[in-house]
Amino acid sequence: MAHLVEVAFKGNRKEFFLWDYPDAPPLNAAVIVDVDRGEDLGFIHALxxxxxxxxxxxxxxxxxxLPDRKALRLATARDRLQSDELKRLNEEARRKAMERVRANGLGMKLSDAEWQWDRKKLTLYFTADKRxxxxxxxxxxxxxxxxRIELKQIGVRDEAKRLDGVGRCGRRYCSASWLPELRPVNLGVAKDQRLSLNPSQISGACGRLMCCLRYEHEFYVQSRRRFPKEGRVVATSLGEEKVVAIDIFHExxxxxxxxxxxxxxxLAEFTSEVGSGPGPEEVAVHAEEEHPAEAIASDEISPELLYTAEHPIFSSRSAELIPENPAPSDASAADAASRRRRGRRGGRRGRSGTDDSGATGPQ
Structure with missing residues (x-):
């Protein structure tokens, strides 16, 4: 029975293959795999x-x-030596390719170069602001x-994943170590957690918002549903009071x-204080209905984040309230119909011949 194995290549690139042998290969073993128009060398990442x-x-x-391609065999010492030689050739190929990019005057940055193990294909990864x-x-x-040359345009987050590094937390990048998918992160995630919108505090090495901002976001969203919305006026035993702040950790x-x-x-005392009035969950629901979630205005965001946030900046409320094509009133519709009728009659008079007074006569 064939074994399913995950093989890792240069730049944290991973693919799945079939190991068509009775015994599974050891973890982290170097193997030769079948790829498009040739062979490549990788390391067993999971099985x-x-x-x-x-x-x-x-x-x-x-x-x-199951994948169609197979892992052919374990790599020999000679195969490993050839793979080590490609590390030097990769950097040399990137420098030469960068010279050709400058010679052609293209607005792109070559991030990495990767020779296939059999040197039948060279893949160049680059980033660019536009096509x-x-x-x-x-x-x-x-x-x-x-x-054979292959050029692949990648994003700045994929570039950080390929080049790898250490984040501000002192650990390896999540995207390069364990994160299976790079999901988008927007400023609403940071705002829900009451984080600073200063880009130096919430941006990663790639210049985009850090992936780890999403890890606890669901906890904040679920916890706040139990509390009233800030700014809501509620009726308590002392009369009307305004909710100034909430603490979801100490409730x-x-x-x-x-x-x-x-x-x-x-939170328990607040629920009893409200009494027969709306509970905290109902208050939160009513607050969201009467005061919908505010869009993130551009003046609340640091200028740097206007270009690093992965979400569109919302327009102002005044622009949303003005319809693009306002419906015409009954009076205006009647005037427009009358003008169209007069225009048609005038056109017929013009074809039959008219004088200055508008009376028709023989030609």
């Missing part, structure tokens, strides 16, 4: 039940089906390296009376 699970959940997996026409560059590189609600006196209650 067995873990490989089956990752095959169905990772973006590079095959889902419920780049690199057809002439491909021809130049093909004549320079005498091999506290801070209220302020009309006279300006503030007090802090636990």
């Amino acid at each position: 067995g039940d873990l490989a089956q699970k990752r095959n169905g959940g990772c973006a590079h997996g095959c889902g419920t089906s 780049v026409d690199f057809r002439n560059l491909v021809r130049d590189l093909a004549s320079l390296f005498r091999t 506290r609600v801070t209220l302020r009376t009309v006279e300006g006196e503030a007090r802090t209650l636990t």
